[in-house]
Amino acid sequence: MLAIDGLYHRYAGASAPALDGVQLQAARGQVLGLLGPNGAGKTTLISHLSGALAPQRGQITVDGQPLAAVRARTPTRIGVAPQELAFYPPLTVMENLACFAAACGLRGARRAGRIAACLDFARLQPFADVRAEQLSGGLKRRLNLAIALLPEPELLLLDEPTVGVDPQSRAFVLDAIRALADAGTAVIYASHYMEEIEAIADRVLILDHGRVLRDGPLDALLAEGATVLTLRADGLSAERLQRWGQVEQGPDPWCLRLAAHQRPSAVLVALEAEGVDVRQAEFGRASLEQLFMALTHRALRD
Numbered sequence: 001m002l003a004i005d006g007l008y009h010r011y012a013g014a015s016a017p018a019l020d021g022v023q024l025q026a027a028r029g030q031v032l033g034l035l036g037p038n039g040a041g042k043t044t045l046i047s048h049l050s051g052a053l054a055p056q057r058g059q060i061t062v063d064g065q066p067l068a069a070v071r072a073r074t075p076t077r078i079g080v081a082p083q084e085l086a087f088y089p090p091l092t093v094m095e096n097l098a099c100f101a102a103a104c105g106l107r108g109a110r111r112a113g114r115i116a117a118c119l120d121f122a123r124l125q126p127f128a129d130v131r132a133e134q135l136s137g138g139l140k141r142r143l144n145l146a147i148a149l150l151p152e153p154e155l156l157l158l159d160e161p162t163v164g165v166d167p168q169s170r171a172f173v174l175d176a177i178r179a180l181a182d183a184g185t186a187v188i189y190a191s192h193y194m195e196e197i198e199a200i201a202d203r204v205l206i207l208d209h210g211r212v213l214r215d216g217p218l219d220a221l222l223a224e225g226a227t228v229l230t231l232r233a234d235g236l237s238a239e240r241l242q243r244w245g246q247v248e249q250g251p252d253p254w255c256l257r258l259a260a261h262q263r264p265s266a267v268l269v270a271l272e273a274e275g276v277d278v279r280q281a282e283f284g285r286a287s288l289e290q291l292f293m294a295l296t297h298r299a300l301r302d
């Protein structure tokens with residue numbers, strides 16, 4: 001549905017580009033997880049999709065048409081729930097929804113229907129008459145989401161939608177987003193929380209310094225780390241482990257990327273024979289976090 005090709009952006013006066021040849025595709029019915037550490041370029045990318053920035057180089061198309069033309073014809077095809085809360089604090093939940101429904105051109109019965117549907121979807125009915133500024137952090141996020149959904153966008157952009165949200169609201173927001181994708185919406189979900197991306201994304205794109213480091217189905221990315229043996233043990237050293245592969249991290253836990261044809265069982269048997277006390281061993285799918293750290297050499301939050 002959405003295709004980005006060679007997108008480049010350098011802010012005035014910046015020494016390096018914020019986006020440098022970004023390539024991505026988002027499909028209807030799928031959640032694309034966008035992962036990147038601070039300053040990776042996520043917000044700059046989303047700003048292009050929301051129309052706040054125009055491409056300096058590269059192309060963005062929606063179903064083959066240039067994004068700018070699509071936005072000019074049907075501005076509501078793309079919905080954005082920005083990182084900052086975007087509503088009027090002194091107005092009630094209902095007044096905010098009515099105001100934004102009018103702003104996106106909804107009229108009459110359709111307007112009433114969409115307001116009711118979004119209120120229902122975000123489970124905000126009990127708070128319809130509460131002023132937005134009096135809502136909890138989680139409810140504010142849900143109002144942000146409800147507003148973005150008013151025009152029934154085909155593509156929904158979510159920039160850190162669960163920041164500052166309590167666990168219950170977070171679970172609700174994630175379920176709601178998954179349900180939207182299952183109903184056919186294309187979703188781009190930017191987050192620092194890798195466990196959220198692992199929970200709901202079909203595809204993951206890892207961005208750093210404005211470049212795409214990896215883009216692929218979640219399962220394929222996780223399988224990349226399948227040759228790493230993670231060990232917690234007393235009496236281990238990097239020198240001892242190097243016989244079987246490359247030591248990527250340690251101690252506690254040690255992460256050993258096994259060389260071709262090395263089996264984790266052989267490592268464990270040999271260590272036991274040498275008197276090493278292995279307390280915990282893991283092998284198989286890596287977490288997204290391990291893959292991310294291996295690719296970027298840094299944590300998501302600096």
Ligand SMILES: Nc1ncnc2c1ncn2[C@@H]1O[C@H](COP(=O)(O)OP(=O)(O)OP(=O)(O)O)[C@@H](O)[C@H]1O
Pocket residue numbers: 011012014017018036037038039040041042043044045
């Ligand atoms: N208005 C601006 N003027 C100059 N440089 C900017 C501007 N906005 C962002 N940048 C720079 O562009 C790069 C990408 O920033 P961006 O905000 O897109 O990253 P991000 O991945 O969204 O980061 P975060 O997770 O911290 O929100 C950073 O180096 C940032 O300092």
